[in-house]
Structure formats: C-alpha cells, structure tokens
Amino acid sequence: MTSTPGPEATNTPPPRNSAAPSSGALEAAGALPVVIVGAGLAGLTVALHLASQGQRVEVLAKRNLGEGATAWAQGGIVGVLGSDDSVESHVRDTQDAGAGLVDEQTARFIAENSAQAVGWLVDQGVPFSPDPDGPLGLHLTREGGHAVRRIAHAADATGKAIHDALLAKAQAHPLVTLRERWMAVDLITSRHVGQPEEGPRCYGVYALDIGAQRVETLPARAVVLATGGVGKVYRYTSNPETATGDGIAMAWRAGCRVANMEFIQFHPTCLYHPQERSFLITEALRGEGAVLRLPEGLPGGVGGSRFMPAHDERAELAPRDIVARAIDFEMKRHGVDHVWLDATHLGEAFLKEHFPTIHARCLSLGLDIAKQPIPVVPAAHYTCGGVVTDLSGRTDLPGLFAVGEATYTGLHGANRLASNSLLECVVIGRTCADGILNTPVAATAAVPSWDESLVEDADEQVVIAHNWDELRLLMWNYVGIVRTTRRLERALHRIQLLKGEIDDYYANFRVTRDLLELRNLVVCAELIVRSGLLRHESRGLHFSRDFPHTLPVSFPTVLTREARSLPR
Numbered sequence: 001m002t003s004t005p006g007p008e009a010t011n012t013p014p015p016r017n018s019a020a021p022s023s024g025a026l027e028a029a030g031a032l033p034v035v036i037v038g039a040g041l042a043g044l045t046v047a048l049h050l051a052s053q054g055q056r057v058e059v060l061a062k063r064n065l066g067e068g069a070t071a072w073a074q075g076g077i078v079g080v081l082g083s084d085d086s087v088e089s090h091v092r093d094t095q096d097a098g099a100g101l102v103d104e105q106t107a108r109f110i111a112e113n114s115a116q117a118v119g120w121l122v123d124q125g126v127p128f129s130p131d132p133d134g135p136l137g138l139h140l141t142r143e144g145g146h147a148v149r150r151i152a153h154a155a156d157a158t159g160k161a162i163h164d165a166l167l168a169k170a171q172a173h174p175l176v177t178l179r180e181r182w183m184a185v186d187l188i189t190s191r192h193v194g195q196p197e198e199g200p201r202c203y204g205v206y207a208l209d210i211g212a213q214r215v216e217t218l219p220a221r222a223v224v225l226a227t228g229g230v231g232k233v234y235r236y237t238s239n240p241e242t243a244t245g246d247g248i249a250m251a252w253r254a255g256c257r258v259a260n261m262e263f264i265q266f267h268p269t270c271l272y273h274p275q276e277r278s279f280l281i282t283e284a285l286r287g288e289g290a291v292l293r294l295p296e297g298l299p300g301g302v303g304g305s306r307f308m309p310a311h312d313e314r315a316e317l318a319p320r321d322i323v324a325r326a327i328d329f330e331m332k333r334h335g336v337d338h339v340w341l342d343a344t345h346l347g348e349a350f351l352k353e354h355f356p357t358i359h360a361r362c363l364s365l366g367l368d369i370a371k372q373p374i375p376v377v378p379a380a381h382y383t384c385g386g387v388v389t390d391l392s393g394r395t396d397l398p399g400l401f402a403v404g405e406a407t408y409t410g411l412h413g414a415n416r417l418a419s420n421s422l423l424e425c426v427v428i429g430r431t432c433a434d435g436i437l438n439t440p441v442a443a444t445a446a447v448p449s450w451d452e453s454l455v456e457d458a459d460e461q462v463v464i465a466h467n468w469d470e471l472r473l474l475m476w477n478y479v480g481i482v483r484t485t486r487r488l489e490r491a492l493h494r495i496q497l498l499k500g501e502i503d504d505y506y507a508n509f510r511v512t513r514d515l516l517e518l519r520n521l522v523v524c525a526e527l528i529v530r531s532g533l534l535r536h537e538s539r540g541l542h543f544s545r546d547f548p549h550t551l552p553v554s555f556p557t558v559l560t561r562e563a564r565s566l567p568r
Helices: 041-052 086-098 104-112 114-123 158-173 246-253 282-289 318-334 348-354 356-364 420-437 462-478 485-508 513-536
Strands: 034-037 057-061 177-180 181-188 202-211 214-219 222-225 263-270 291-293 337-343 374-383 386-388 398-400
Touching: 034 041, 034 386, 041 057, 041 177, 041 420, 057 181, 086 104, 104 114, 104 337, 104 420, 114 181, 114 420, 158 177, 158 420, 181 214, 181 246, 181 420, 181 513, 202 222, 222 246, 222 420, 246 386, 246 398, 263 282, 337 462, 348 356, 374 485, 386 485, 398 420, 462 485, 462 513, 485 513
Parallel strands: 034 057, 034 222, 057 177, 222 398
Antiparallel strands: 181 202, 202 214, 263 374, 291 337, 337 374
C-alpha cells in the first residue's frame, strides 16, 4: 500500500480573536510557563518531570481533575521485569498485535524504558498489587496478546491508583498550577501574531474558563497536548465524557499531520446494562481465565456455548480487534444484544481479591459475577492514531508537543496491545519534558487578546444537542467495527454538512464547552472516515467488507491539510 494523500485544507471560520495585538511583547519567554492541556497520566507525567527541573507548569483540566480517561483504566501498565520476559518478547507481541504497522524503533524504545517507567511510578507512591516473590515486589498479570505475565497493576483499578498518586504530587508541587474546568479553545500560532521571521510556531492557547464563561489568553514557552482520544464520537464507548478529540482537532487546525485515524479500538467487553453504559470489564479478567459464551435460549441448543476457539486459536486471549469482531459477528449471527463473559469458575474469593471494583460495581447493579455470567458488548475504547510526533513528543509545529492517546508515535500500529497505553504516557511523558527543556527558548511575540465583539449568546442550545446525537449515531452505524465503502462515503457526506453547520454556529455565537467539544468531534469524525476510505485493505482494527484481504505491504495512513501525497 502506498502512502496516502491527505484531504484538502477545509474552510474554517475567521479567527475569533480579531482584535489588534495588545501593546508590548509577552513576558520574557524564559519566564513563561509550559501549558499542558489535559490532566491525565500523560499530562501529569510531563508536568512532574518539568517541575522537578525548575520549569513552571500550568495544567488545564476541562472537567474535574479526576474525570479523565486515566482514572478509568483497569488493567495495568506493561513492565519488562520478569526473568521469563525480554525486550524482544515485548516488541514481538506489540508488533503482532499491531498487524504490521508498528514502528519497530518506537516499540523497542518503549519496551527498553518500561522497567524505568514502572519504577518511577513506584517512587511516586503508586500502590501496585504486591507479590513478595515478584520482580520489584510486584504482582504481574497477563492480558490478551502478551506471551507472559508482564502487567503491573493495582487490583482492577490501576488507572485510578496511578492518577491519584500523581495528582497528589502535582497538587503539592509549588511550580505546578492546576486549572480545573478550563478548556483549550485553540492554539495561538504564527497566524495570530503576523507570521514572525522565525517562521511558524505555537505561542500558547486560548482557553475557556468554564465557570466564568470567559476566554483567556495563555502565552506559553511550549504547549503540550495530553487530551486523550476520541471515544465520544461513537454512540457506545467505554470512555469518559472528556474523550472528545480536542488535541487532535486543534493540532489539525494548526497544520499538523495526523496518522492512522481509521484504527479505533473497540474494547470487546463493556458492561451491557441500562443503568451503566460505559463500565469497562477489564481484559485481565479474560487473562485470568474468564470465557465468552452465547446467551442461553438460542435456537439449536447453542446457548451458553463458548465461541472464541472457533474464531482464533488463542481464544479469549486473542488481540482485542479479533475478539471484538468475533463478538460482533456472533451478535449479528444470532440476533442478540450482547454475549456473556463467564468468570464463575474462578470463585468468589479470587474475584473479590483480584477484581474488587468489577465485583462491587456489578453487585450494585444486581449482578453477582461469582454466580452468573456478565452481559457484555463491544464499545469504542482507544484511538490508535493521532497527531504525528517523534519520541520526544514534538509535532510538526515548533513549540507544540503532544503525548498519550492524542498522538501517533508508531507504537500501536493497526491495533494497540493491552496496557501499552499507560506505558507510552510515562515513557514519552519523560522524554517530552526533556525535549522541551532542551529546546532553545523562542523569541517573544505580541499576540492579540480574544475578541467577542462580533458574536452573541446562542439562541437555541438544541442545535448543539441535535448535531451531537446525529454525529455519534451515524459514526456508530456507518464507521463501526465492520465497514463498507458505501457506508463511509455516506458518513463523510453527512459529516461535511454537519461541519458546515457547526462552523457557522461557532462563528456567530459565544463559545461553550459543548460547542467546542462538538466542533472538535466533527473534525475527528472526518479524519476517521477519510482515513478509512484511503485504506483499501482490512488490517487490525479496520475491517472492510469491500477489501477483506490484507495487503502484503502496507504503510501508515498519514493525512496532511495540503492536497498532495506524502513521500515515504
């Protein structure tokens, strides 16, 4: 597969900040903070490393500090720690899961730094599940796609344990300022400051103080996008409300390349329950022996039978894309709304010890997982593509860095290996901080303040709600686990119409969080669909009925705002 042409630059509304530049230059660039957009593991890792070396940091969290995706992560973080493990083994498993699109240099770098990353988290006070006989005194578990046990975890709530520990460190550090309920509107770039002589770069962000409903100008030494993925572009997702693709959309509007957006990972097992639509049932449960079964009462006596061995020799331990497609196939084949994940044979004591969060949450909903199987469905879970960066988080725009799920480093390829995501945040978070500190401080520039003199308050919020619902439903129906060219083309046509409506709304009314999130989601939806249309094969997380075979040679799908092919 040859490299793919990017879409033409789309029309965007005129800048909202059209006032004349404020008098005088910004404060001395060396005294400027680094502004980090996002307060999850990626953002806090960068913040703590920068602050430890004397750099002032401002971290923006668009909701409450604990509401990001990190706190929702259950499984754990990869660490090549055991005597039965090796960097080569981890790289090989990452490549196998990534279906031929993993960048080997990136995978090796991440694996080589995995032990250091886990050790750093231990030093920050993360209470991983202990094992006196385990490496570093930690209990290691196994998840789908891994050859050995190499997942350090804190029971079944690893993300929360990590986030709580790092958040406490950040809150206690005098050089870290945490701004809760602040949302980035857009990046301040050279087009705002009159194209200075040193060329394009990022100078900061415009950010909405949601409580005060006021947009502020935040100049910065550097900006780090740590905004997470795009799960909320789909109707069903395991992601929190924050996963609206803000960083990807802002970087795209600023001219950065975006890659592999067609590869959206659908987690195979999200709880199917009317009162709990986003609760993830961790893959580690299957790693410990839980099996997938069809619901009882199906014709032909197949109800209750196990089905994964018929789809892959690794059965429930196959990579997530295979398991998700198998569940989707069986649900459509038998006309059922869900399948069962059966962990009853593991015993109540084992489940309470190793999966206390899942056991307690399900019990609160009337499901005793020690006595009955768990109803599950696939749901949008992880964005394997994003803003193109190097191994120090640098983007195409000087002064702009990105870390975590918002990025494409080449690690995940066409499908993310379980628990590599938290590892990537910690490893690249450290190198990103080093990259910022090792980059010469740019010259100062005067930037205009945000101007709302030509806009007014929105007259009908129902427009936003309607477009939000329509976008997520059409993405679920047309751009889901199994795709066709016709569905993608229909989705793209409607997305372009929605985008025009949203851009017009944005240009005429004062911004709100809902409007900004919708504006970012529709950009990301277009990137996902365009990427899918450009991939004429089925690979990893992208499965097309029109192109069911995998090509012998393939490359990442790289989109650029310039209408030309990217040489490779």
